[in-house]
Amino acid sequence: MNQSVVKALKIIDLFNETTSELSLKEISVRTGLPKPTAYRMLQSLESMGYVMRTEAYDQRYQLGLKFLELGHLVSHQLDLRQIAKPLMKRLAEEINEAVHLVVVHGNHATYIEKVDSNRALRLYTKVGKSSPLYIGSGPKLLLAFMSKDEQLTRLNELNNHHKKSLIEELASIRLQGYAQSEGEQDVDTTGLSYPLYDHKREVVAALTVSGLSSHFEGENLEWIKLQMKQASEEISRCLGYSPSVVQR
Known part of the structure; x- marks a missing residue:
């Protein structure tokens, strides 16, 4: 099992209807990942459009627009x-x-x-x-x-x-x-x-x-x-x- 993929999915799974935004610290605590590791994963996810920061210089994250694109794709299929x-x-x-x-x-x-x-x-x-x-x-x-x-x-x-x-x-x-x-x-x-x-x-x-x-x-x-x-x-x-x- 690819551990990098598992770590990325752990981060994505944190977001739901009651938790739409999380800070780096919150993500680190909830996933059990060290802050540097969580930050690297978030950078990768952000570059692919799977997460985005709420503001350009704010360290709070939310799901990215890629999920909206995928949601429409799945819906049509x-x-x-x-x-x-x-x-x-x-x-x-x-x-x-x-x-x-x-x-x-x-x-x-x-x-x-x-x-x-x-x-x-x-x-x-x-x-x-x-x-x-x-x-x-x-x-x-x-x-x-x-x-x-x-x-x-x-x-x-x-x-x-x-x-x-x-x-x-x-x-x-x-x-x-x-x-x-x-x-x-x-x-x-x-x-x-x-x-x-x-x-x-x-x-x-x-x-x-x-x-x-x-x-x-x-x-x-x-x-x-x-x-x-x-x-x-x-x-x-x-x-x-x-x-x-x-x-x-």
Whole structure:
């Protein structure tokens, strides 16, 4: 193992959301590296753009713009469908219900991926289907995690009474962390949706399960919710999401 690389990564790992800047002394203490060694490593990292000083003559350091460049590169390389599909397949096998991937497209929600159940009677939902953002668990979940201004912009076509009740429902969805719909897109069907987050901690898609309402009752409903929550968290981690760091 290359010790120089290890030392450099130790320094980089010190920076996070709660620690955006560090002095040379702090870096030396936290990594256990002698000051001269830490300084040489920082000089090398600075020359490559991985760290930078907060001011030209200030001995405080922060992550450099190279990470922003790399972050964009990784982000573009990650394909949502490619990442989600294997985990969607696994979820569909576990619960034996249809699993969908839904994203916002303009003022509508679009179904961009689907894994069918093995049931004889299946719901017909084709990839590419669009739905208003206020109908169904997936579209509503995506709408719920938008800003208030974005929500109102997309709800202009609704009358005030419907808009008011929907805004209350969206607040409830955001609070509980998932959406559930009953018979909104197809009669006698239930939809459940959980959010998928990316590396910027933004909701980029809805993981949606739908099937006959008789399959979504009692203990089975709670079991499906648990499996969906776990699957959504795993997909989000694969998209670069990590929970906010809580300072103790």
